[in-house]
Amino acid sequence: MLNNQESVISVRNLTQRYGKGRIIYSDLSFEVPKGRILGLLGKNGTGKTTTINILMGYLRPQSGECRIFGESITEMRPETRARIALLIEGHVQYAFMTIEQIEKFYSKFYPKWKREAYYELMKKLKVSPNQRISTMSCGQRSQVALGLILAQNADLLVLDDFSLGLDPGYRRLFIDYLREFAKAEDKTVFMTSHIIQDLERLIDDCIILDYGKILTQMPVDRLLADFGMYRFHTDGDIALPEDAKIINPGKIRNEVELYSFDGIDYVRHYLDSNGVMYSDLERAPMSLEDAFIGLTGKY
Amino acid sequence: MYSSIIFKEWLKTRRVFFIALAVALLVAVYVILRTNSLINEHGIVSLWLSMLLKDVSYVDTLTYIPLAVGLALGIAQMVPEVAQKRLKLTLHLPFPQLRLVAMMLATGLLELLVIYLLQAGVILIYDATIFHSELVGRVFLTMLPWYLAGFIGYLFVTSVCLEGTWYMRILLGLVGVAVLLVMFLQPTTMAAYNYMIVTIVVFIALITIFSFGSIARFKEGHQD
Numbered sequence: 001m002l003n004n005q006e007s008v009i010s011v012r013n014l015t016q017r018y019g020k021g022r023i024i025y026s027d028l029s030f031e032v033p034k035g036r037i038l039g040l041l042g043k044n045g046t047g048k049t050t051t052i053n054i055l056m057g058y059l060r061p062q063s064g065e066c067r068i069f070g071e072s073i074t075e076m077r078p079e080t081r082a083r084i085a086l087l088i089e090g091h092v093q094y095a096f097m098t099i100e101q102i103e104k105f106y107s108k109f110y111p112k113w114k115r116e117a118y119y120e121l122m123k124k125l126k127v128s129p130n131q132r133i134s135t136m137s138c139g140q141r142s143q144v145a146l147g148l149i150l151a152q153n154a155d156l157l158v159l160d161d162f163s164l165g166l167d168p169g170y171r172r173l174f175i176d177y178l179r180e181f182a183k184a185e186d187k188t189v190f191m192t193s194h195i196i197q198d199l200e201r202l203i204d205d206c207i208i209l210d211y212g213k214i215l216t217q218m219p220v221d222r223l224l225a226d227f228g229m230y231r232f233h234t235d236g237d238i239a240l241p242e243d244a245k246i247i248n249p250g251k252i253r254n255e256v257e258l259y260s261f262d263g264i265d266y267v268r269h270y271l272d273s274n275g276v277m278y279s280d281l282e283r284a285p286m287s288l289e290d291a292f293i294g295l296t297g298k299y
Numbered sequence: 300m301y302s303s304i305i306f307k308e309w310l311k312t313r314r315v316f317f318i319a320l321a322v323a324l325l326v327a328v329y330v331i332l333r334t335n336s337l338i339n340e341h342g343i344v345s346l347w348l349s350m351l352l353k354d355v356s357y358v359d360t361l362t363y364i365p366l367a368v369g370l371a372l373g374i375a376q377m378v379p380e381v382a383q384k385r386l387k388l389t390l391h392l393p394f395p396q397l398r399l400v401a402m403m404l405a406t407g408l409l410e411l412l413v414i415y416l417l418q419a420g421v422i423l424i425y426d427a428t429i430f431h432s433e434l435v436g437r438v439f440l441t442m443l444p445w446y447l448a449g450f451i452g453y454l455f456v457t458s459v460c461l462e463g464t465w466y467m468r469i470l471l472g473l474v475g476v477a478v479l480l481v482m483f484l485q486p487t488t489m490a491a492y493n494y495m496i497v498t499i500v501v502f503i504a505l506i507t508i509f510s511f512g513s514i515a516r517f518k519e520g521h522q523d
Contacts, residue, residue: 058517
């Protein structure tokens with residue numbers, strides 16, 4: 001757990017496979033604390049959407065236990081579902097409905113429905129209330145989906161790859177609205193995205209998934225403070241022996257890049273103790289995307 | 300919430316509903332005009348005799364219409380629901396999931412019932428003006444299996460659409476085709492299915508389970 005706050009999502013020893021074949025992950029455990037925005041990051045095929053499908057009850061895990069608001073996801077009551085807003089990959093909504101119809105439809109299900117939150121966003125889109133969702137662009141559909149989520153006023157927001165198909169303007173609009181809403185209303189958000197740089201502006205905490213396991217789970221600011229990207233110059237061929245604390249070293253021509261949680265002194269010690277000839281060792285400025293690449297590797 | 304669910308189903312099906320209703324009523328009018336023309340040509344007694352002695356049906360034009368309506372309505376209702384896995388949205392609604400699926404099916408079945416009742420009503424009211432009540436009853440019993448086949452077709456097509464795997468879709472589809480073939484073994488013989496009407500009604504009640512099974516498998520993660 002990231003801190004001592006109450007957990008909204010609790011996952012314990014989750015194991016899942018593709019059918020009867022390859023393990024997606026085994027014994028996966030994590031918690032999402034109340035009031036935090038947590039991003040689940042991973043390369044394609046590491047199980048991000050699978051995790052959301054399990055949490056939302058669309059996939060029975062092979063083993064493990066998932067709880068949302070303390071309730072097992074296998075027996076989730078409608079009242080608990082009302083506290084969770086779900087954004088499906090690709091901003092899928094009922095495309096046969098119009099702007100007005102979809103608001104009317106959902107408003108009957110959610111006791112804390114905020115009609116004005118939805119229509120405030122729709123005004124910005126400059127679309128007619130009678131416009132059918134199927135005739136809208138991907139960006140406009142994303143705003144409809146976001147407006148519905150804001151109007152639902154749920155305690156937990158689960159967003160699966162919100163950036164899919166959006167141009168930078170709509171991505172920025174989505175992020176700014178979502179962050180402002182989540183922070184002002186003390187909402188918990190659990191999300192995935194394949195565009196890591198978007199999440200840097202949005203998330204408080206991250207879980208970085210690799211094939212089969214969690215590589216790290218921590219607040220983003222701590223990750224960016226503790227995890228470093230180090231660069232140095234070297235002449236000729238060098239061998240960089242494996243070391244548990246030196247992560248994903250890579251060399252292009254005479255420039256070497258490696259990552260570590262253990263600071264520049266440890267990197268210097270590692271290079272010296274292995275007889276590596278180097279110069280200009282420095283800790284390079286790093287974004288969340290750099291940290292993600294550093295942990296998961298480029299391949 | 301109930302009204303919202305019905306509203307959603309109506310939005311998906313209303314266009315097909317009105318087209319199907321128009322087609323069904325046009326066919327009913329055609330059947331009436333055809334019967335009228337036969338009466339003018341051969342006389343009413345000849346018509347009565349051929350119905351009584353030769354089991355000839357004069358409503359055979361509408362044999363496959365209820366089935367076509369059932370299939371069209373089922374597709375119109377369920378394809379938007381499963382396209383892009385939109386079913387996830389529906390199952391996430393804060394409403395008991397089994398009741399939700401039951402309401403979706405009930406809405407579709409009710410729309411079918413309205414179309415069938417109006418079509419059969421037009422034909423039977425006309426028949427009542429020219430035939431003895433016993434013959435009107437036989438016309439009704441001749442048409443009834445076609446309407447029941449329409450309900451069966453609707454329920455099979457909804458279960459196939461809601462199914463998440465191609466294997467089960469093909470299996471359900473094949474079972475549906477086999478059942479419908481049985482329903483149309485003697486399509487134009489008057490009141491040919493009298494002896495098994497109750498069995499067919501019970502069967503219809505049973506095959507609603509298939510749609511619930513498809514939903515249960517979807518929730519287990521059986522999705523291609």
